[in-house]
Amino acid sequence: MDRRTFVKATLAAGSTAAFGAMPQLASAQGGKPATIAFFVKNVTNPFWKACRIGAEKAGKALGVTVETVAPTKPDNIEEQTRLVEDWIVKKPDAFVFVPVDYKALVPSIQKANTAGIPIVNYNNKMTDVNIVTYVGSDDEVMEYEICKDLFKSMGGKGKIVHIDGVPAAITAQARKKGFERAVKETPGIEVLASQPGNYRRLPAVQVFENLMQRFPVIDAVVSANDDMAVGIAEALAAAGRGGKTKVIGIDGIPDATAAIAAGKMFATADFSGHDQAYLAVTAAVRHLRGQPVPKEIMLPVVIVNKDNVTKFMKTPEERDPPDWNTYASGKA
Amino acid sequence: MTDAAHPQLVSRSPVVDAVVNAPGAFYLLAILSVVLAIWTPNFFSTANLANVALQVAVLTIVALGMTLVILTEGIDLSLGPLLGLCGVAAALLVTAGYPLPVAVGSALVVGMIFGAVNGTLVAVVGMPPFVVTLGTFGIAQSVATVLTKGDSVTSLPPYYRWFNDGAFAGIPVPIWATITVFALTWFLLYRTKFGRYVFAIGGNRRALILSGTRVNAYHIAVYVYAGLLAGIASFIMTARMNAAHPTIGVGIEFDAIAAVILGGTSFEKGRGGIVGTVIGALAVGVLRNGLNLLGVGTEWQVAIVGIVIIFAVGLDSLRKLNA
Amino acid sequence: MSAETTKFPSRWTSLDSDQLFVVVSRLIALVLLVGALSFLSPYFLTWPNLINVLRQASLQFMMSAGLTLVILTAGIDLSVGAILGLSACISASLISSGYVVLGIGSALLAGTICGVVNGVMVTISRIPPFIATYGMLWIAFGLGYVFMKGEVIYGLPDSFRFIGAGFVGFLPVPVIVAVLLLLVLHFMLHRTVLGRSIYAIGGNPDAARLSGMPVTRRLITVYGLSGFLAGFAALVVIARVNAADSSLGEDLLLPAIAAVCLGGTSLFGGVGGITGTAVGSLILALIVNGMNLLGVQTFWQSGVMGAIILISVLVDQLGGTRLARQQ
Numbered sequence: 005m006d007r008r009t010f011v012k013a014t015l016a017a018g019s020t021a022a023f024g025a026m027p028q029l030a031s032a033q034g035g036k037p038a039t040i041a042f043f044v045k046n047v048t049n050p051f052w053k054a055c056r057i058g059a060e061k062a063g064k065a066l067g068v069t070v071e072t073v074a075p076t077k078p079d080n081i082e083e084q085t086r087l088v089e090d091w092i093v094k095k096p097d098a099f100v101f102v103p104v105d106y107k108a109l110v111p112s113i114q115k116a117n118t119a120g121i122p123i124v125n126y127n128n129k130m131t132d133v134n135i136v137t138y139v140g141s142d143d144e145v146m147e148y149e150i151c152k153d154l155f156k157s158m159g160g161k162g163k164i165v166h167i168d169g170v171p172a173a174i175t176a177q178a179r180k181k182g183f184e185r186a187v188k189e190t191p192g193i194e195v196l197a198s199q200p201g202n203y204r205r206l207p208a209v210q211v212f213e214n215l216m217q218r219f220p221v222i223d224a225v226v227s228a229n230d231d232m233a234v235g236i237a238e239a240l241a242a243a244g245r246g247g248k249t250k251v252i253g254i255d256g257i258p259d260a261t262a263a264i265a266a267g268k269m270f271a272t273a274d275f276s277g278h279d280q281a282y283l284a285v286t287a288a289v290r291h292l293r294g295q296p297v298p299k300e301i302m303l304p305v306v307i308v309n310k311d312n313v314t315k316f317m318k319t320p321e322e323r324d325p326p327d328w329n330t331y332a333s334g335k336a
Numbered sequence: 337m338t339d340a341a342h343p344q345l346v347s348r349s350p351v352v353d354a355v356v357n358a359p360g361a362f363y364l365l366a367i368l369s370v371v372l373a374i375w376t377p378n379f380f381s382t383a384n385l386a387n388v389a390l391q392v393a394v395l396t397i398v399a400l401g402m403t404l405v406i407l408t409e410g411i412d413l414s415l416g417p418l419l420g421l422c423g424v425a426a427a428l429l430v431t432a433g434y435p436l437p438v439a440v441g442s443a444l445v446v447g448m449i450f451g452a453v454n455g456t457l458v459a460v461v462g463m464p465p466f467v468v469t470l471g472t473f474g475i476a477q478s479v480a481t482v483l484t485k486g487d488s489v490t491s492l493p494p495y496y497r498w499f500n501d502g503a504f505a506g507i508p509v510p511i512w513a514t515i516t517v518f519a520l521t522w523f524l525l526y527r528t529k530f531g532r533y534v535f536a537i538g539g540n541r542r543a544l545i546l547s548g549t550r551v552n553a554y555h556i557a558v559y560v561y562a563g564l565l566a567g568i569a570s571f572i573m574t575a576r577m578n579a580a581h582p583t584i585g586v587g588i589e590f591d592a593i594a595a596v597i598l599g600g601t602s603f604e605k606g607r608g609g610i611v612g613t614v615i616g617a618l619a620v621g622v623l624r625n626g627l628n629l630l631g632v633g634t635e636w637q638v639a640i641v642g643i644v645i646i647f648a649v650g651l652d653s654l655r656k657l658n659a
Numbered sequence: 660m661s662a663e664t665t666k667f668p669s670r671w672t673s674l675d676s677d678q679l680f681v682v683v684s685r686l687i688a689l690v691l692l693v694g695a696l697s698f699l700s701p702y703f704l705t706w707p708n709l710i711n712v713l714r715q716a717s718l719q720f721m722m723s724a725g726l727t728l729v730i731l732t733a734g735i736d737l738s739v740g741a742i743l744g745l746s747a748c749i750s751a752s753l754i755s756s757g758y759v760v761l762g763i764g765s766a767l768l769a770g771t772i773c774g775v776v777n778g779v780m781v782t783i784s785r786i787p788p789f790i791a792t793y794g795m796l797w798i799a800f801g802l803g804y805v806f807m808k809g810e811v812i813y814g815l816p817d818s819f820r821f822i823g824a825g826f827v828g829f830l831p832v833p834v835i836v837a838v839l840l841l842l843v844l845h846f847m848l849h850r851t852v853l854g855r856s857i858y859a860i861g862g863n864p865d866a867a868r869l870s871g872m873p874v875t876r877r878l879i880t881v882y883g884l885s886g887f888l889a890g891f892a893a894l895v896v897i898a899r900v901n902a903a904d905s906s907l908g909e910d911l912l913l914p915a916i917a918a919v920c921l922g923g924t925s926l927f928g929g930v931g932g933i934t935g936t937a938v939g940s941l942i943l944a945l946i947v948n949g950m951n952l953l954g955v956q957t958f959w960q961s962g963v964m965g966a967i968i969l970i971s972v973l974v975d976q977l978g979g980t981r982l983a984r985q986q
Contacts, residue, residue, distance in 0.1 A: 047634050047804045047808075047809050048804070048809065048906035049809070050810060050904070052809060053808065071631060072634070073634070074634040076634055076637050076641065076801075078906060078909070080587065081577060081584055082394075082573070082584060082588075085576065086624065086625070089391065090384075090387065090628035093383055093384045093387065094378060094631075105577075105579070107488050107490045107577075108488055108578070108579040108581055108584075110577075110578055110579075111497075111576065111577060111578045170486075171485060171487055172486055177487075197954060199951075199956070199957055200486065204906060205900060205902060206900060206907065206910075207910065209900060210715070211951060211957065213715070214951030214952060215951060216711075217703075217707060217951075217952060218702050218952045231811075234902075235900065238901055242824055243707065258813070259811065259813040259814075262813070457969070457973070461977070463969075463972050463973065463976050464926040464927055464972070466735070467920050467926055467969075467972050468969065470913070470916060470917075470920075471966065471968040471969035471972075472965060473961075473965060474913070474961040474962050474965020475962045475965040475966055475969075477962065477965070478958060478962025478963070478965070479962060481961075482956070482958045482959060482962075485958070590793060593789065593790075594790065594793065597789075597790050603789065604787075635801060635808070636801065638798075638800050638801030638804055639798045639802055639805065641801075642794040642795065642797025642801060643794065643797075645790065645797070646780060646786060646790070646798075649786050649787070649790045649791075649794075650780065650785075650786050653785040653786055654784065
């Protein structure tokens with residue numbers, strides 16, 4: 005093929021590809037309904053899928069367009085910074101935002117502040133930025149409560165292993181603080197090891213399988229999230245140690261509730277991304293409509309164990325939307 | 337402008353390089369600009385173009401160093417974690433109270449030391465660059481993470497922001513940095529003996545070795561230079577985030593390699609140049625920016641990036657076959 | 660990766676001296692490792708732990724096997740992890756819905772298709788393997804994200820899970836599968852035309868082409884095989900973990916390359932073998948196991964892995980057999 009034909013072919017191919025991408029275009033700019041840019045940390049963890057579903061439900065209920073924004077490289081700081089900058093240019097009506105790193109994303113959100121875009125912060129609390137409100141749970145209190153509950157069921161003594169999340173994430177840091185507080189208050193508890201599993205199942209399982217060899221007796225495992233906890237519970241069951249070790253997680257994902265119902269896991273905490281996202285989007289819309297919004301919306305800690313697990317087995321799609329008034333009047 | 341007896345010992349004029357070999361990146365950039373101008377109202381706005389320029393600055397600086405490495409038929413996978421490590425080192429020193437020049441200087445030294453290690457193992461010992469830099473990738477990653485226990489370094493003094501937010505004559509510091517690094521690299525590559533050796537190491541290493549020149553020193557210097565540039569880029573990145581994160585650079589080495597190859601530099605035979613690299617980095621930046629502006633869903637963005645890179649490089653290869 | 664196209668004295672390309680050095684050096688390394696770990700940790704030499712290590716090594720081997728073949732041809736496949744992830748997602752969704760056979764087939768098919776596309780790009784489109792497989796990495800991850808949409812698939816039927824979590828006697832099934840795979844691939848590499856072609860292409864691509872070998876066809880087969888094996892490994896992984904999500908393929912690439920390098924296969928091509936990768940996988944699993952048993956913070960693990968890679972290739976280099984290759 006000669007050069008000219010080549011160039012024409014390239015242009016044709018390129019334009020066709022661009023046209024092909026049209027269905028993916030969002031009705032973002034200047035449409036009648038308000039547009040909310042809804043940020044999540046990645047598209048792989050089911051927690052963010054639950055958030056997305058909650059956000060879209062809220063959007064539908066309130067008549068606004070919700071665009072989900074995530075980095076192509078999961079949890080990538082540099083990419084999320086670029087996403088914020090690019091979206092500032094697009095001028096949506098509001099951001100509902102969770103930072104991949106609560107410190108590193110401050111400068112870009114400050115830019116959003118300067119650009120006059122209202123920010124509702126959810127899930128990972130940011131400081132040094134102007135936000136309309138923060139919607140989330142107190143990770144520290146959540147982990148503290150669920151650990152105290154676990155330790156009580158152990159009679160206040162035993163050997164435990166702690167599997168941490170992503171060390172730089174504020175949720176992991178807060179949960180670890182809560183864990184350490186609970187341990188300090190329970191002198192009979194001995195922490196055998198604390199290793200990060202990075203919130204993901206396979207790495208956590210690999211770490212734990214090796215820890216299992218090192219510690220023939222583990223009375224309980226405190227896992228910073230459910231994805232890791234379920235994997236660990238399965239590893240224990242596979243090794244025939246299922247009945248002897250209690251496993252707790254956080255999130256309340258379907259796999260975990262199923263494991264609790266089946267007796268493989270001891271407990272989890274309902275850290276509902278669905279509810280958080282729903283309330284966060286609602287807060288953003290209310291702000292845009294001039295309605296009152298509290299400075300902070302904290303979802304209460306709900307421990308899910310064998311006694312109440314049946315109430316938490318709905319998928320995010322099936323789950324009922326949280327009622328604004330219940331949560332918005334300060335602590336529920 | 338080649339010497340018949342030593343086809344690669346004399347480098348081609350860079351301008352001729354750029355025009356004759358208009359790389360895939362050039363066409364990619366052109367197509368993207370047209371498409372984005374039509375489909376988005378925002379692409380050509382000053383705010384957006386300024387954003388893209390800033391976003392691309394770090395990648396360009398790293399890619400310039402990578403170009404030299406690839407010209408010597410090598411590769412440097414450690415530049416990403418090295419960026420994180422240098423950033424962390426400088427940030428830790430600054431927050432510990434050391435003066436800025438000390439912190440910055442030490443970080444650059446760290447980058448250059450890693451580069452020296454890479455270069456020595458590749459040039460003197462003869463190990464495959466992919467494997468060497470894979471090893472130093474892991475080591476740099478670990479050192480950076482251990483230094484901060486996986487966390488990021490914050491509470492940086494406000495003057496550190498200058499690396500990203502400062503400006504001379506209305507042009508932001510990162511752009512000046514990119515221009516300076518480009519000029520320096522240009523000078524080194526096209527106006528010094530070092531540059532000629534860079535091309536030669538890639539194109540005709542045996543001739544060099546047989547002619548008795550001290551190839552190894554120059555070969556190592558290439559990797560040292562890449563490490564130095566990674567260090568420079570790390571300050572800008574840290575300032576941008578107002579925090580130094582050990583894993584901030586992970587993945588950038590692959591983007592840099594893509595930018596270099598898209599820019600027309602070949603893995604083999606020491607062909608290519610830095611003008612193409614800049615175009616390549618711009619193309620990558622505009623592609624990502626454009627996908628965001630178009631509102632393309634994240635999942636599709638990932639696949640599209642892969643397709644576009646393959647497409648652009650593939651057309652390049654086919655064209656070279658037919659030329 | 661550019662293969663050095665210099666000509667060497669034929670005795671250097673003889674596999675025996677290379678492989679002998681690799682085997683001996685790795686055996687020494689293994690013995691030292693096992694000795695050190697037994698000494699340092701009372702839990703190391705226990706049966707459950709050793710079974711654990713064997714199982715992890717087997718999984719690692721399955722993930723690195725296809726990559727070995729590609730690297731032997733002086734190529735590289737950066738997409739192995741992503742292909743594994745994509746195959747895992749597709750097959751898990753079918754298997755968990757009850758279509759076990761279809762699910763297994765889909766993993767192998769998806770892997771093979773991706774691999775063949777890689778091969779075509781590398782040969783017919785003349786795209787450097789690094790870029791081609793890097794692009795495929797993005798495509799495979801992207802397709803995985805599109806397919807899964809953030810969903811996680813839990814709960815596979817026990818009959819299927821046997822291949823990942825089951826036991827035959829006292830040995831975990833993955834170990835047996837890995838050994839069988841090793842035997843098959845070793846036979847293929849040393850007793851079939853394809854195998855000999857792989858070494859020839861990696862050692863001296865120009866000579867291979869001049870000798871009339873259908874290099875393009877062979878390379879496409881190799882990359883296709885790499886994809887197929889990634890799909891195969893995916894099945895064992897999801898059977899083991901009993902779940903699949905689109906992030907499964909992350910973090911798999913670098914250990915896979917490490918295992919290949921540890922096994923003595925050179926990235927310059929033409930040197931090494933599948934047995935080396937098996938040994939390399941074992942060494943890698945031992946090192947990770949050792950670090951966890953000894954309580955080494957996971958932050959250090961990538962650094963240790965990097966250092967081990969450097970040391971092992973350095974040893975190979977200084978062992979003399981590779982030095983000739985570089986000249």
